[in-house]
Amino acid sequence: MATSTVENYLKHILLLSEGGDALVPMGLLAESLDVVPGTVTTMVKSLADGGLVHHRPRQGVRLTESGSRLALGVLRKHRLVETFLVNVLKMDWSAVHAEAEQLEHAISNDVLDRLDALLGHPAVDPHGDPIPSRQGKISSQVYATLATCSMAKPLRVVRVTEQSPEFLQFAEQNGLLPGAVIRITDRSLTAGLVTLKRNGAKLLLALSLAAAGRILVEPAPQRA
Amino acid sequence: MATSTVENYLKHILLLSEGGDALVPMGLLAESLDVVPGTVTTMVKSLADGGLVHHRPRQGVRLTESGSRLALGVLRKHRLVETFLVNVLKMDWSAVHAEAEQLEHAISNDVLDRLDALLGHPAVDPHGDPIPSRQGKISSQVYATLATCSMAKPLRVVRVTEQSPEFLQFAEQNGLLPGAVIRITDRSLTAGLVTLKRNGAKLLLALSLAAAGRILVEPAPQRA
DNA sequence: GGCTTTACTTTGATTAGTCAAAATAAAACT
DNA sequence: AGTTTTATTTTGACTAATCAAAGTAAAGCC
Numbered sequence A, B: 001m002a003t004s005t006v007e008n009y010l011k012h013i014l015l016l017s018e019g020g021d022a023l024v025p026m027g028l029l030a031e032s033l034d035v036v037p038g039t040v041t042t043m044v045k046s047l048a049d050g051g052l053v054h055h056r057p058r059q060g061v062r063l064t065e066s067g068s069r070l071a072l073g074v075l076r077k078h079r080l081v082e083t084f085l086v087n088v089l090k091m092d093w094s095a096v097h098a099e100a101e102q103l104e105h106a107i108s109n110d111v112l113d114r115l116d117a118l119l120g121h122p123a124v125d126p127h128g129d130p131i132p133s134r135q136g137k138i139s140s141q142v143y144a145t146l147a148t149c150s151m152a153k154p155l156r157v158v159r160v161t162e163q164s165p166e167f168l169q170f171a172e173q174n175g176l177l178p179g180a181v182i183r184i185t186d187r188s189l190t191a192g193l194v195t196l197k198r199n200g201a202k203l204l205l206a207l208s209l210a211a212a213g214r215i216l217v218e219p220a221p222q223r224a
Numbered sequence C: 001g002g003c004t005t006t007a008c009t010t011t012g013a014t015t016a017g018t019c020a021a022a023a024t025a026a027a028a029c030t
Numbered sequence D: 001a002g003t004t005t006t007a008t009t010t011t012g013a014c015t016a017a018t019c020a021a022a023g024t025a026a027a028g029c030c
Helices: A004-016 A026-033 A037-049 A065-087 A096-103 A109-118 A165-173 B004-016 B026-033 B037-049 B065-087 B096-103 B109-118 B165-173
Strands: A053-056 A060-063 A155-160 A181-188 A193-198 A204-208 A215-219 B053-056 B060-063 B155-160 B181-188 B193-198 B204-208 B215-219
Touching (some): A004 A026, A004 A037, A026 A060, A060 A065, A065 A096, A065 A109, A096 A165, A155 A165, B004 B026, B004 B037, B004 B065, B026 B037, B037 B060, B060 B065, B065 B096, B065 B109, B096 B165
Antiparallel strands (some): A155 A181, A181 A193, A193 A204, B053 B060, B155 B181, B155 B215, B181 B193
16 A cells, blocks of 8 residues: 555645646645655655556656556545545534545545435536546546636635635635635736625625635636 | 653553553553554653653653543544544454544644534544543543443443454454444453454354453343 | 745655565574 | 573665755746
């Protein structure tokens, strides 16, 4: 079995490569894992020895087939555990990320499959992130964000791509959970602001463009 | 936070000291943890530096107050996780010990408390072992075993003090789960055999004395 | 094209946990 | 009491993962 350190490296590489097979720069990986760059270099070389990644020196790192399989397995554990913590144990969705970071390395595939069944084989976790299938497939639909979408039509929040409890709490308090239907009332690139109105809410809500870019949306069906 | 190695040492010391504050010999601890004795000596000295155990050189080791608190916490996690795996995820009780060994080090107290509530604050795990309370109290009732109990009256199995999947499967197949009511028909010290009959079963069942000593019983109420 | 900045790699050291094997203390036999 | 056995401790070495700091390659910039 891979150590949880190895599992973490693979998971971060997967997340940083955005589904594609682009090279992940070493520095980015170091920052993401919160270790110094030298550490990443040594670890990546040993992962490469183990056939889990390809290392292009001075350029970056990319998952191999078997590294990718492993990384998707870890991600599946992470997201199913998060779903369990929120749906069954009723935990705050802003708190479950840290818990899942630990549990994803301790849970067996047997337990995972039972959890999956208990939850009804969910396709996305509470943040709206897609859960890889047991076969390692991940539905990688490309969504627009509040910063990039068209402004005309009503939108439904599908996903919040940010893990920090502060941001998630902010999102929750303002009703920006996956499923919420909203409408953009204004977007100013110069001010760096997006203003929107939630269905059923009285007040307008202003968001920085940076924050808006973390919220993925799809067109909401007209007048449900 | 204590590493999972530290947690394991403390848990094993707790289990080997049988609730009392007897000194646990280093060799026994080494065997129980499946490491060589030299490793235990070094680790125990560092645990002693951390104030978690008292080390009497060449004699053994004993938990301090704070070591005991930590160990009971780990044991609580272990047994609640086992209960969850059996009661909620419907896993085989003979398989859950190994799973819980991993999960006990990864689960937070917050998650644990929610699990505890979900399960209805159980007092014992599926093997009949008592679950320490959140305050670290453990109901340490002393039970007789099939090897030591009186033979006259009907008995109820309360606990199976053995973790190996083989033994647990054997027990399960022969209906010796906690709660089962049985009656001893014969016990021969010379042959090393105990023979018994389960309520509702047709056949007699023979057990070695060693195996019988792993099964704790209490007097069953007469004709329920 | 040469200088500077930035990103990455190397080197040497550290910590946690482990083993193998030699050394020692205590207990157990004659 | 002296010797043997057994349990424990010490010593030296190893692996995984890390950091600090020095070294190097590649881009970017006059």
